[in-house]
Amino acid sequence: MSDVTSLSFVRRDLLAERPAPVKTTGFIGLMRTRLFNSPTNILLTVVGALLLWFTIVPSVKFLMVDAVWTGQDRTACLPENAGFVVGACWPYIQAKLPQLIYGFYPEAERWRVNVTFLLSAVLLVPLLVPRLPAKGINASLFFVAFPVVAFFLLYGGGIKGFGLSWTAGLLQLFDESIIGAGQALLNLSKTSAIGPLLWSLGSLIMLVGTAISWLIFPLTWLSDHIQGTAQPVWIDFAVTAAIVSLVAFVLGGGVRAGGRALVTSVAVFIGIAVVIQLMGLDRGGLPVVSTNLWGGLLVTLVVSVTGIVTSLPIGIALALGRRSTIPLIRIFSITFIEFWRGVPLITVLFFATYMLPLFLPGNFSVDGLVRALIGIALFTGAYQAENVRGGLAAIPRGQSEAAAALGLSWWKTTSLIVLPQALRHVIPNLVNSFISLFKDTSLVSIVALFDLLGSLRASFSDPKWSTPSTAFTGFAFAGIIYFVFCFGMSRYSLFVEHRLNAHRRN
Amino acid sequence: MSTEARKPPPQIALKIRRILGGRAGWNGVAVQFAFAAILGWIGYEIISNARANLENQHIAAGFGFLRNNAGFDVNQTLISYSGSDTFLRVFVVGLLNTLVVSAVGIVFATVIGFIVALCRLSPNWLLSRVSEIYVEVIRNLPLLFQILFWYLAVLAALPNPRQSISLLGIAFISNRGLVIPSAIGERGLEPFLAMLAFGVVASLALHFHARRALFRQGRVIRIWPYVLGLLFGLPLATVLMFGLPLTFELPQLRGFNFAGGSRIIPEFVALTLALSTYTAAFIAEIVRAGILSVHKGQMEAGSSLGLSRGATLRLIVVPQAMRVIVPPLTNQYLNLTKNSSLAVAIGYPDLVSVFAGTSLSQTGQAIEIIAMTMGMYLLISLFTSAVMSVYGWRVNRGLGA
Numbered sequence: 057m058s059d060v061t062s063l064s065f066v067r068r069d070l071l072a073e074r075p076a077p078v079k080t081t082g083f084i085g086l087m088r089t090r091l092f093n094s095p096t097n098i099l100l101t102v103v104g105a106l107l108l109w110f111t112i113v114p115s116v117k118f119l120m121v122d123a124v125w126t127g128q129d130r131t132a133c134l135p136e137n138a139g140f141v142v143g144a145c146w147p148y149i150q151a152k153l154p155q156l157i158y159g160f161y162p163e164a165e166r167w168r169v170n171v172t173f174l175l176s177a178v179l180l181v182p183l184l185v186p187r188l189p190a191k192g193i194n195a196s197l198f199f200v201a202f203p204v205v206a207f208f209l210l211y212g213g214g215i216k217g218f219g220l221s222w223t224a225g226l227l228q229l230f231d232e233s234i235i236g237a238g239q240a241l242l243n244l245s246k247t248s249a250i251g252p253l254l255w256s257l258g259s260l261i262m263l264v265g266t267a268i269s270w271l272i273f274p275l276t277w278l279s280d281h282i283q284g285t286a287q288p289v290w291i292d293f294a295v296t297a298a299i300v301s302l303v304a305f306v307l308g309g310g311v312r313a314g315g316r317a318l319v320t321s322v323a324v325f326i327g328i329a330v331v332i333q334l335m336g337l338d339r340g341g342l343p344v345v346s347t348n349l350w351g352g353l354l355v356t357l358v359v360s361v362t363g364i365v366t367s368l369p370i371g372i373a374l375a376l377g378r379r380s381t382i383p384l385i386r387i388f389s390i391t392f393i394e395f396w397r398g399v400p401l402i403t404v405l406f407f408a409t410y411m412l413p414l415f416l417p418g419n420f421s422v423d424g425l426v427r428a429l430i431g432i433a434l435f436t437g438a439y440q441a442e443n444v445r446g447g448l449a450a451i452p453r454g455q456s457e458a459a460a461a462l463g464l465s466w467w468k469t470t471s472l473i474v475l476p477q478a479l480r481h482v483i484p485n486l487v488n489s490f491i492s493l494f495k496d497t498s499l500v501s502i503v504a505l506f507d508l509l510g511s512l513r514a515s516f517s518d519p520k521w522s523t524p525s526t527a528f529t530g531f532a533f534a535g536i537i538y539f540v541f542c543f544g545m546s547r548y549s550l551f552v553e554h555r556l557n558a559h560r561r562n
Numbered sequence: 563m564s565t566e567a568r569k570p571p572p573q574i575a576l577k578i579r580r581i582l583g584g585r586a587g588w589n590g591v592a593v594q595f596a597f598a599a600i601l602g603w604i605g606y607e608i609i610s611n612a613r614a615n616l617e618n619q620h621i622a623a624g625f626g627f628l629r630n631n632a633g634f635d636v637n638q639t640l641i642s643y644s645g646s647d648t649f650l651r652v653f654v655v656g657l658l659n660t661l662v663v664s665a666v667g668i669v670f671a672t673v674i675g676f677i678v679a680l681c682r683l684s685p686n687w688l689l690s691r692v693s694e695i696y697v698e699v700i701r702n703l704p705l706l707f708q709i710l711f712w713y714l715a716v717l718a719a720l721p722n723p724r725q726s727i728s729l730l731g732i733a734f735i736s737n738r739g740l741v742i743p744s745a746i747g748e749r750g751l752e753p754f755l756a757m758l759a760f761g762v763v764a765s766l767a768l769h770f771h772a773r774r775a776l777f778r779q780g781r782v783i784r785i786w787p788y789v790l791g792l793l794f795g796l797p798l799a800t801v802l803m804f805g806l807p808l809t810f811e812l813p814q815l816r817g818f819n820f821a822g823g824s825r826i827i828p829e830f831v832a833l834t835l836a837l838s839t840y841t842a843a844f845i846a847e848i849v850r851a852g853i854l855s856v857h858k859g860q861m862e863a864g865s866s867l868g869l870s871r872g873a874t875l876r877l878i879v880v881p882q883a884m885r886v887i888v889p890p891l892t893n894q895y896l897n898l899t900k901n902s903s904l905a906v907a908i909g910y911p912d913l914v915s916v917f918a919g920t921s922l923s924q925t926g927q928a929i930e931i932i933a934m935t936m937g938m939y940l941l942i943s944l945f946t947s948a949v950m951s952v953y954g955w956r957v958n959r960g961l962g963a
Contacts, residue, residue: 090686090687100686100688100689104689104691105688237603237606380584382583382590383581383584383594384598385593385597388597395940399900399936399939401900403914403932406922407932411928413615414611414615415611498704499904509710513710527718
C-alpha cells in the first residue's frame with residue numbers, strides 16, 4: 057500500500073504561467089502575419105506602401121488640400137492668382153453643374169427632370185430592398201408605367217387618341233404596306249420572265265390585303281368617328297377600357313372566375329386616367345422639349361434605364377428562341393445573337409445613326425436619341441439573351457416535364473414554371489450586364505449626343521474656365537459619379553448573389 | 563419458334579414532322595411560315611425604303627466607290643499611303659492600325675493582368691489590397707472615360723518636346739507623343755533572322771523529341787544546353803561573322819522637335835494605355851479565379867509525391883488553371899480588339915475612325931461602309947471563336963483520354 061502512495065504524484069504548487077501566444081488578430085497580428093513575416097513580405101509591403109504613397113497622397117492633395125473652392129471664373133484657379141500650385145478647380149464644376157446634369161434642358165422646365173429622378177428613386181428603392189412587399193406591382197410600375205410617364209414628363213406633348221385609334225392606325229399602315237407589296241409584284245410580273253408566278257403571288261397578297269382591310273373596317277370606322285367628336289381622347293379611352301376589360305373578364309374565366317381580372321383591368325385604366333388628367337395629356341400636355349436639348353447625366357440615365365427596360369424582354373425572347381426546337385426560329389435567334397455580340401457597340405451606334413434612317417420610309421424621321429436607343433437595345437438584348445439562356449439551362453428538365461404532366465401548355469410552363477426560376481438564377485449576371493450597359497452609355501457621345509462624358513468634354517472648350525487643372529477636375533468629378541453608380545450596382549449584385557446562395561453557405 | 567422483337571414502325575410522317583417543325587410538330591411549321599412571312603415583309607420594307615431613300619439622295623449603291631481616290635491623309639500608316647490612294651487602301655490601313663493597337667494592347671494587358679492577379683493572391687495583405695483597389699476602380703469606370711482621361715488630361719498636361727521627359731536618355735515622352743529609337747537593319751540582319759528562326763524550330767523539335775522519349779520509353783533527355791546553344795549561340799556566331807544585325811538611331815532634340823528615332827503618335831499611346839490597363843483589370847480577375855479554381859488538395863498531393871513547389875506549380879496547378887483561364891482570356895482579347903474601335907473618340911486612325919468615320923462622311927455610302935466594318939469585326943470574332951472551339955475540343959479530348 058505504501059508503495060502505491062509513494063509512487064502517486066500530486067502536484068502541490070502551481071505551474072509558472074506560460075507566455076501568451078503570439079497575437080494573430082487585430083492590427084498587430086495582421087502586421088505580424090500578413091505584412092512583416094518574411095524578408096520577401098517586408099519588401100512587398102514596402103512596395104505596396106510606396107504605390108499607395110504615390111497615388112493616394114497626390115490625389116488627396118489635388119482634390120482637397122490644393123483645391124480652390126470659390127471663384128467666379130478661371131482667374132481664381134490660376135496659380136499666379138491663388139499663390140500656390142492649384143489642384144482641383146471646384147468653382148468650375150459649380151458653374152458647369154447644371155450643364156453636366158441637364159445639358160441644355162430649358163431652365164424653366166428643369167423641375168420635370170427632377171420629378172422624373174424623384175419618381176424613379178421612389179419606385180426603384182422598394183424594388184431593390186428584398187424585404188418589402190408587393191414586388192409584382194412595383195416591378196410593373198417601374199418597368200411599364202414609369203417609362204411612359206417619364207416620356208411625357210421629359211419630352212412633353214400630349215395624345216390625340218388612345219388604344220383604339222392607335223390599333224386602327226397601325227393596322228391600316230400594315231395593310232397599306234401589304235397592298236403596296238402586292239402592287240409592286242403585279243407591276244414586276246408584266247416585265248419578268250416568271251410573270252405568271254409573280255402575278256399569282258401578287259394577286260394572292262392583294263387578296264389578303266383587301267381581306268384585312270375589310271376585316272379592320274369596323275375599327276377604322278369607329279376611330280374615324282371618335283376623332284370627329286369633341287373629346288376624342290376620353291371617348292376613345294372609355295371605349296378601349298370597356299373592350300379591354302370585357303376581354304379580360306371573358307378570358308379570365310367569365311362570371312365564374314373573371315372578377316379578379318376585371319378588377320385589375322379597371323384599376324389599371326383608372327390609374328391611366330389619373331395620369332392623363334394630372335399631366336393634361338388630352339389638352340396637349342407639357343411643352344415639348346426636343347431631345348437635342350437634353351444632355352448630361354439625364355441622357356446617361358435615360359439611355360441606361362431604357363436599355364435596361366427594353367433589353368430584358370428582347371433577351372428573354374431571343375433566349376427562348378435559341379432553345380426552341382423549331383428550326384427557323386432557332387437559326388434566326390442564333391444568327392441574331394451572334395451577330396450583335398460579334399461587333400463593337402460603336403459600329404452598332406454608327407449603324408443606328410447612319411444606316412437605320414435609310415431603312416425607314418422617307419417621310420418617317422427618327423430622333424437621334426431614339427436611334428441610339430434602338431441600337432443599344434438590340435446590342436444589349438443579345439448579351440442579355442446569353443445570360444437568360446444560362447439561367448434556362450440551369451433549370452432541371454424535370455421541372456418542365458412535371459409541368460407537362462400537369463397538362464400545362466408551353467406558354468404556361470415557360471411563364472409560370474421555368475422563367476421565374478431561371479431569371480432568379482441569373483440576377484447577378486443581369487446586373488453585371490446592366491453595369492456594362494451603364495458604362496457603355498458613354499459611347500453615345502461619339503454619335504453627337506451629349507451625355508455626362510460628352511457634356512464634360514464640351515465644357516473643356518469653354519475659354520472662361522480654361523486652366524491647367526480644368527481637365528483633371530472635370531474627370532475627377534465625372535469619375536466619382538460613374539464610380540458611385542457602377543460600384544453601387546456591383547455591390548448590390550454581390551448582395552443578391554449572397555442571398556440567393558443562402559442554401560450553399562455553411 | 564423464336565420470338566424476335568418486332569421492329570419499331572418507321573413513322574416516316576412523324577420524322578418529317580420533327581425535322582420540319584421541331585417538337586411543336588405541325589404547329590411549329592405554321593409558326594415558321596408566319597415568322598418567315600413577317601421576316602420577308604420586314605426585308606421587303608427595308609429594301610424598298612433603302613432604294614427609295616438612296617434615289618432621293620442621289621447615291622449609287624454598290625462597292626464601286628472603293629476604287630475612287632480617298633483624298634485625305636492618315637497620320638499613322640503601316641503600309642505606304644497617300645491621299646491619292648483608293649478607299650480600299652484606306653480600309654486596309656485602318657484595319658492594320660486596329661490590329662496593331664490590339665496586338666500591343668493585348669501584350670501589355672496580359673502582362674499587367676498577370677502581375678495584378680499575382681499581387682491579389684499574394685499573402686501580403688497590403689499588396690493584395692492595393693491590387694484590389696486597382697481592379698475595382700478600373701472596372702467601375704467607363705473605358706471611354708479612361709481613354710479621354712489619358713488623352714485629354716494626362717498626355718495634354720505633359721510638357722512640349724523641348725522639355726520632354728527623358729526615359730533613360732533613350733525614349734522621350736511629351737505632348738507630341740512618344741519618341742523611341744528606331745531600328746535600322748544592317749547587312750547582318752538576314753542571316754541573323756534566318757539563324758534565329760532555325761534555332762527556334764530546332765529547339766521545338768528537340769522539345770517534342772524529349773517529350774516523346776519521356777512518355778513512350780520513360781527516358782529523361784537533358785536538352786537545355788542544346789536549346790541554349792541553338793537559341794543564343796548560333797545567332798551570336800552569325801553576328802560575329804556578318805556584323806551587327808541592327809543599329810539603333812537615337813532621337814535627338816533639334817530646334818522644337820526631335821530628329822531621328824520614330825515617333826509614336828499620342829493617340830496611340832493614350833489608346834494603348836487605356837485599353838491595356840482596363841483589360842488588365844478583367845484579366846486579373848480571370849487569372850485569380852482560374853488559380854483559385856484549382857483545389858488546394860492538388861498542391862498537397864503534388865508535394866506528397868515529392869515534387870518541389872515549383873514543379874508542382876508548373877506540372878499540376880498551372881495546367882489545370884490554364885484550362886479555366888484560357889477561354890475567358892480569349893474573350894477578353896476579343897473585347898480589347900472590339901474596344902479599340904473607341905479610337906474614333908480621340909482620332910486614332912483605326913478601322914472605325916478612318917473608314918466608318920472619314921470615308922463615310924466623304925462618300926455617304928453608309929450601307930456598304932458600315933456593312934464592311936461590321937463584317938470585318940464579325941470575321942475577327944468568328945475566327946477567334948473557331949480557334950477556341952478547336953482548343954476546347956482538344957482539351958476535352960485530353961481529359962477523356
